[in-house]
Amino acid sequence: MAGKKVLIVYAHQEPKSFNGSLLKIAVEELTKQGCSVTVSDLYAMQFEPRATRNDIVGHLHNPEAFNYGVETWEAYKRGGLSKDLVEEQKKVQEADLLIFQFPLFWFNMPAILKGWMDRVLVQGFAYDLSKVYDGGLLQGKLSLFSFTTGASQEMYSKEGISGDIRYVLWPMQHGIMHFCGVKVLEPHICYAPENVSEEKRKEMLVAWSQRLKTLWKEEPIDCSPEWYFK
Numbered sequence: 001m002a003g004k005k006v007l008i009v010y011a012h013q014e015p016k017s018f019n020g021s022l023l024k025i026a027v028e029e030l031t032k033q034g035c036s037v038t039v040s041d042l043y044a045m046q047f048e049p050r051a052t053r054n055d056i057v058g059h060l061h062n063p064e065a066f067n068y069g070v071e072t073w074e075a076y077k078r079g080g081l082s083k084d085l086v087e088e089q090k091k092v093q094e095a096d097l098l099i100f101q102f103p104l105f106w107f108n109m110p111a112i113l114k115g116w117m118d119r120v121l122v123q124g125f126a127y128d129l130s131k132v133y134d135g136g137l138l139q140g141k142l143s144l145f146s147f148t149t150g151a152s153q154e155m156y157s158k159e160g161i162s163g164d165i166r167y168v169l170w171p172m173q174h175g176i177m178h179f180c181g182v183k184v185l186e187p188h189i190c191y192a193p194e195n196v197s198e199e200k201r202k203e204m205l206v207a208w209s210q211r212l213k214t215l216w217k218e219e220p221i222d223c224s225p226e227w228y229f230k
C-alpha cells in the first residue's frame with residue numbers, strides 16, 4: 001500500500017540463496033506497491049549479535065556489577081546507546097511493518113537475528129515496566145516472520161516428529177513481537193526448499209509474491225496461547 005514503511009530484517013549469508021530470492025521478491029513487490037522499503041541485511045552489515053558493555057557509550061549506571069538489561073535501559077533514557085543500535089531503533093520506529101526473513105536454525109532464528117532482537121528491542125524503547133503485550137511500546141506496528149526450513153511440512157505437523165511449527169513460533173511471535181506490542185500476521189513458511197523440485201521452488205516464490213499483493217488487507221492473528229497450543 002502506497003506510503004507504508006516496511007523494514008525487512010534479513011539473515012542469510014548468500015544473496016543467491018532461496019532466502020535471498022524471497023527477500024528480492026519482497027523488496028520488488030512492496031516497492032511496486034509504493035511502499036518505502038528498508039533492508040537490514042545483517043550478515044552484510046556484519047551486525048554484532050553479542051549483547052555486551054560495548055552497547056553503552058560512556059559511563060555505566062552500576063560499574064560494580066554489569067547488568068545488560070539495566071544498563072541498556074539507563075543508556076536508552078540518556079541517549080547513550082551505541083550508534084548501530086540507535087540506527088536500527090530508528091528504522092523500527094519508522095516502520096509500519098517488520099518482516100523477518102531467515103532460514104530456521106535449531107528450531108529458532110539464526111544467532112545474528114536473535115542478537116538483533118536482544119540488542120535493538122531494549123527496555124524503554126520496545127517495552128517498559130508495565131508496558132508489555134498489548135500495552136507494549138511498539139503498538140501500531142505489524143510483524144511477519146518469513147522463513148525456510150530444512151524439514152518437510154509433514155515433519156512440522158502436530159503428529160510429525162518435529163511437532164507443530166507453531167510451537168517454534170511461540171517465542172518469536174508471542175515472546176518477542178507481541179510482548180513489545182507489535183501485532184503479528186500469519187507466518188510465511190517455505191518448507192524444505194533444498195529438497196523439492198525446481199518447479200515447486202518456483203511455485204513457493206510465486207506464492208510469496210501473491211501473498212504480498214494483498215498483505216495489507218490481512219488481519220493479524222489472535223496471538224494467544226490457543227493459537228499455538230490448542
Ligand SMILES: Cc1cc2nc3c(=O)[nH]c(=O)nc-3n(C[C@H](O)[C@H](O)[C@H](O)COP(=O)(O)OP(=O)(O)OC[C@H]3O[C@@H](n4cnc5c(N)ncnc54)[C@H](O)[C@@H]3O)c2cc1C
Binds near residue numbers: 021102104152193
Ligand atoms: C545451523 C543450522 C541449523 C539448522 N536447523 C534447522 C532446524 O532446526 N530445522 C529445520 O527444519 N532446518 C534446519 N536447518 C536447515 C535450514 O533451515 C535450511 O537449510 C534452510 O532453511 C534452507 O534455506 P536456504 O535459503 O539456505 O536454501 P538454499 O540452499 O539457498 O536454497 C535451496 C535451493 O533453492 C535454490 N534457489 C534459490 N533461489 C531460487 C530461485 N529464485 N528459483 C529457484 N530456485 C532457487 C537454490 O539454488 C537451492 O538449490 C538448519 C541449518 C543450519 C545450517
